[in-house]
């Protein structure tokens with residue numbers, strides 16, 4: 001084990017030496033990479049545009065989509081893609097301006113001067129880092145409010161989805177900002193402090209720290225945070241409650257609470273989900289879903305959701321996320337003291353190794369610059385994650401079908417699709433890149449082919465074999 005650590009250490013320091021080359025044009029590289037990424041995003045979005053001009057629905061949906069609804073869905077999709085493309089261009093312009101005008105370095109200096117004015121010692125690196133991050137976040141987020149205002153009150157409003165009011169929008173925005181600061185700033189401070197204390201071997205300590213934070217958030221989110229935005233009412237006794245409880249006990253799902261959420265307060269989009277600790281789970285159903293579907297259809301949607309739980313999909317996704325985090329932090333440890341990178345963005349290169357004003361080295365700068373450089377890599381990660389979640393969706397559908405919910409699930413998915421005015425046609429590449437779920441025609445087609453015994457009767461080996469075969473078929 002220690003042999004592996006030593007080898008990894010020397011590989012990292014060799015790579016770090018190679019990467020710390022003043023001749024390497026880091027700033028230009030960031031500009032080029034983010035230009036390429038934007039071109040790619042626009043290309044993919046552009047491919048989806050003509051799909052909204054197809055005058056007829058796909059064969060799987062033609063019996064379910066009224067002419068009028070189909071037209072509405074196409075118009076909604078067209079507006080959304082136009083919005084998305086404008087937003088892509090806008091975000092690119094902002095990130096380009098931040099790099100081009102040296103905003104990262106100038107705001108670092110400005111927050112340093114501010115500290116001197118209010119009498120805070122320059123050696124308080126973590127305070128400086130938090131101020132800088134807050135400032136950077138605010139200058140990017142405040143214009144973003146205009147975008148989300150437009151999305152809610154113009155776009156969603158036009159298509160009849162918006163149920164929010166300006167007052168609710170303002171309080172939501174304020175609450176989100178305050179919460180982000182209340183949670184994000186202490187976590188960032190802890191993150192920086194750990195790197196400061198752990199030195200060269202910060203990766204493992206940071207992983208443990210972030211894992212702990214995720215666990216704490218899992219616990220406090222439903223109890224303290226979500227009630228700030230929505231009202232959760234226990235699902236009243238009746239047919240639906242009886243059905244859901246019976247389903248949960250049949251699957252041995254540790255159902256502790258069953259809630260209805262007032263999703264209709266903001267939007268008429270509908271959904272259902274579960275969450276919680278391994279031994280105590282909550283199921284939440286949107287009031288909009290209950291209103292639009294029969295109890296049997298809601299039960300079928302939940303059979304799909306519980307399929308995710310039964311097949312350990314959330315755990316698998318968490319493991320993938322941890323592996324991604326580990327990779328990110330390891331690569332960061334190559335760039336953390338890169339003087340060339342700091343200098344390219346207008347920072348004093350001495351900041352890459354120590355703090356000229358005393359106190360600890362401001363690693364936050366290295367982290368942000370590193371993120372700028374590696375952000376385009378997220379494109380690949382997004383592809384990969386979506387291909388994973390799409391596989392899981394097929395598996396959860398198969399699970400529900402094998403519990404005998406084929407008809408109800410199909411009907412419920414069609415209703416959801418219709419009431420959410422989801423796009424009837426999807427470009428293949430667009431869908432592969434953007435959709436975490438297969439399209440409705442894909443899901444209906446696949447559901448027709450699921451056969452075999454109920455999941456609950458299969459042995460672990462048989463289950464594994466079935467899943468492997470299903471993977472092969474879908475690849």
Ligand SMILES: [Zn+2]
Nearest residue numbers: 304308393396
């Ligand atoms: Zn699902």
